Amino acid sequence: MADVPSPPKTPLTGLTEQQQAQSILREMEEHRTALTGHCYRMLGSVSEAEDAVQETFIRALKHQDQFEGRSSLRTWLYRIGTRVCIDLLGERNRRARPMELHPPFELDAPLGEKPAAEWVEPVPDALVLPSNATPAELVMMRQSIRLAFVAALQHLPPRQRAVLILTEVVEWSAVEVAAALDMTVAAVNSALQRARATLATRDLSAPRGPLTEDETSLVQKYVDAFERYDMDALSALLHHDVTMSMPPLELWLRGPEKVCAWMLGRGAGCKGSRHIATLACGAPAFAQYKPGGPNGTYTPWSLTVLEIEDGRIVALNYFLDVMTLFPRFGLPLELPAL
Numbered sequence: 001m002a003d004v005p006s007p008p009k010t011p012l013t014g015l016t017e018q019q020q021a022q023s024i025l026r027e028m029e030e031h032r033t034a035l036t037g038h039c040y041r042m043l044g045s046v047s048e049a050e051d052a053v054q055e056t057f058i059r060a061l062k063h064q065d066q067f068e069g070r071s072s073l074r075t076w077l078y079r080i081g082t083r084v085c086i087d088l089l090g091e092r093n094r095r096a097r098p099m100e101l102h103p104p105f106e107l108d109a110p111l112g113e114k115p116a117a118e119w120v121e122p123v124p125d126a127l128v129l130p131s132n133a134t135p136a137e138l139v140m141m142r143q144s145i146r147l148a149f150v151a152a153l154q155h156l157p158p159r160q161r162a163v164l165i166l167t168e169v170v171e172w173s174a175v176e177v178a179a180a181l182d183m184t185v186a187a188v189n190s191a192l193q194r195a196r197a198t199l200a201t202r203d204l205s206a207p208r209g210p211l212t213e214d215e216t217s218l219v220q221k222y223v224d225a226f227e228r229y230d231m232d233a234l235s236a237l238l239h240h241d242v243t244m245s246m247p248p249l250e251l252w253l254r255g256p257e258k259v260c261a262w263m264l265g266r267g268a269g270c271k272g273s274r275h276i277a278t279l280a281c282g283a284p285a286f287a288q289y290k291p292g293g294p295n296g297t298y299t300p301w302s303l304t305v306l307e308i309e310d311g312r313i314v315a316l317n318y319f320l321d322v323m324t325l326f327p328r329f330g331l332p333l334e335l336p337a338l
Contacts, residue, residue, distance in 0.1 A: 024073070028057050031074055035081050037128030037141060041165050042085035042158075044095040044120045044150050046127070046328060052088060056081040078170060079180040086158045094154035095120045097147065097317075098245040098252040105251045107261055112250045119247040120151050122305050122319055124329050125279035142282030144169045147305060147317060150281070152202040156195050163188055164195040211284065215308050219284045222306065222313060229271040231260040239312035246302070246318040259316065274298050278329050280305045287331040288318070296337030300326050 032053060039049035039056075059080050060073075097120055129141050143149060144165070153161050162181060166172045167188075172180070174188045181188070211219070218237060225233035238256040245252040253259055263270065275286040285305045289298035300322035307315035319325055326333055 024061065025057070027073055028060060028077060031077050033128060033130045034074075034133075035077055037123075037130075037145060038078060038165065038170065039081055039085055040123050040128055041144055041150060041153060041169065042082070042161060043088060044154055045117075046121050046123045048088060049123075049128075052081060052084045055084050059084070075176070075180075078166070082162050082166065082180060086162060089158040089161070092117070095151075096154060097151045098247060098250055099243055099254075100151065101250065104243075104254040104258070107253070107258065107265060109251065113248040114250060116248055116321055116324070120147060120154065122147070122280040122285070122303055122317070122325065125282060127328075129282075140169055145282045147281050147283075147307065147315075148202070152199050155198055155202070159183075160191045160195040160198075163191040164199070167192055211308075214311060218308060218311065218313065219306060223275050223277075223286065226270075227273060227275065229263070231263055234263070235260050237313050238316075239309065239314040242312070242314055242316065244316040244318070246320055248321060270301065273301065274335055275304075276331060276335075278303075278331065280329070283307060287322075287326060287329065289335045293334060298335035298337075300331075300333055303329065303331075 035053050035056065036049050039052040040046060043049050043052065056077055060077060095118060123145055125142075125145075128145055129138060133141060153164070156164065159181060163177055163183075166177045166180065167174070174185045174192070177183070178185045178188045183191070222234070222237055225231075225237065235256040238259065240256065241254065242256055242259060243252055243254050244259045244262065253262055269292070270288070270290055272291040274289045276289075278285045278287060280303065283305055285303060287300065288302045288304050290301040291298055293299040302318040302320050302322065303325040305315075305317040305319070306313055307317070323333070325331075
């Protein structure tokens, strides 16, 4: 990585070195949520994003004498964090979703899996959406942590990815981005144009706000249908081109008939499941618990993220790494017997 970018030097006079560090650290913490979201968009991984933020804070504290005030601290942290992420991206392949890697599976196909590090991870909304963001900012932030959008970003080279995010999400000018990444303004504009062209080939919808009343009703109907294990009712909620995936398994299916056939066949162990609502990737999500635990308890099965378009569920994403995901979302690892 190049030297840590430095704002004009304005020391915090009258404070000891330790007091300066504590003061800056308190102010940096105010930016942790937004910066974690930025790093998540860059990396597609919650754990890597949190590590990148910690590294950003370490580098900022190491150069605390260059701090010039709260407004510049945010910019400075984004500059450092972006470079940390670019360094990390140079060390690994892109993360993906199952439907990007191969055609849909047959219902009886072997259930192979890939390491967790190869998949785009779901992120808790609370971890990356600042509570002080404006409604307009939240619309863009939610859009930019959607699974489909984060997966699309993975197709961009690291610097193009950084340029797009800093421009479209953080809303920096080309001049600011050029200064942050040691590029010319012309190079920034060219990278942005190429990044937009690449994303235009992906199936991405326009930015959206919170769920409408109809969409909230659709989500409630999904939970009701699933917990009753009524596949006719569930099928009526699904888009005709719906996908179902279960990372880290490579399996994915397309279409209501295949989804319901799976639920009634190899997935029948989910019958009788219970759900706890949460929010992930700017979308409605649930912790799903299956019956069959000791003494009638329910055990964790998946972190389910629903994708909704045009009044139908277009994707059912069942993330099965529950021992990692449930604690991250503050979810219990067992539900008591009814």
